[in-house]
Amino acid sequence: MEDSDKKPYIDLKSLEMIQDIEAMRAALRLAIEQMNSAEKEQNLRNSRTAAEQRASGSSSVGRYATRPTGVGGYANDNEKIRLEAENEISGIKNKLDAALEELNDWRRRALEAEAGLSKTEKSLSEALEKNRSAEIAKQSVVSRLNEWERKSAEIENARKDFLSLMSQLSEAKKQAADSKQALLAAQKEKETVENKTCLIELEKEALSSRLNEWERKAAEIENARKEFLAIISKIPGGMDAREALTRMLEEKNAAENKTRLIELEKEACMSRLKDWENKAAEIENLYKDLEIRENKCKILEKSLGEKELYLERRLVDMEDEYARKRKDIDEFKEKMRKEVNELTKIKNTGKTL
Secondary structure (H helix, E strand, O other), rough: OOHHHHOOOOOOHHHHHHHHHHHHHHHHHHHHHHHHHHHHHHHHHHHHHHHHHHHHHHHHHHOOOOOOOOOOOOOHHHHHHHHHHHHHHHHHHHHHHHHHHHHHHHHHHHHHHHHHHHHHHHHHHHHHHHHHOOOOOHHHHHHHHHHHHHHHHHHHHHHHHHHHHHHHHHHHHHHHHHHHHHHHHHHHHHHHHHHHHHHHHHHHHHHHHHHHHHHHHHHHHHHHHHHHHHHHHOOOOOOOOHHHHHHHHHHHHHHHHHHHHHHHHHHHHHHHHHHHHHHHHHHHHHHHHHHHHHHHHHHHHHHHHHHHHHHHHHHHHHHHHHHHHHHHHHOOOOHHHHHHHHHHHHHHHHHHH
């Protein structure tokens, strides 16, 4: 603004008009100088002509005075020469009057052109002043426009923040939904593991009961075998004793086979029991892991709920701020439209002048 006050703004059209005016002034000065020089030359020529006429008149009188008159005499010749000289002088005077009239006409035109140039300069000065005022107003409007562009950039950044918050809110809602699904899946998996654990405990109890039953039967068979051996040792001999011994041996073999089968089944039960104990440990670890995951899901759900509430409050604030700044932009656009119309009128007025 200070530079515009020190150096007024001049556009190309105004500069061309000033150059044209200066050229017209130079042409007028040159024409006036040429007319003055022509007038001086004409005056000098007239004075020379008059001097020559005077000299020729005196010489002709002296020359023709001694000549005799008569038919074809010198008197008629002198009269003829005088008439021709007078006619020539009259023609020269007429030309001189015409030249003077033309010179006066050029002078009048030069004065009128000078007056027109003065009016044009005055109009141009007024137009330049108006143009300068319009330029100052334009710079003020440009400054305000830059300010509003900065505010528009701030509004655009606020809009981007608003969209980012909307995206974060949507992402938070999605994460909350995923966490709820994961929590439900973890709860279902926990229930499944608990059911499997109950089944394992029941089967473990059943296997323990069967193992105890087979151990009890093995003890009974061992006691029966010992009783049979004691009875055989008391018998003195005979077929009955041998048959009884054979039966006892067969029963013993059968009891041993049953004992071996019981041992095998016992080993199988122990192996299955160890497997189930290992599985029980794995299930216990899985159960603990599920509890940890469930706690994490609850904490995450709580955190996401708090974040969702914060984002919703922030969203409401951003919507209010966006509406307020949008209203400011609409008011600024209307004001700028009016100022542009005023500047257009000022510019058109300057062009007319």
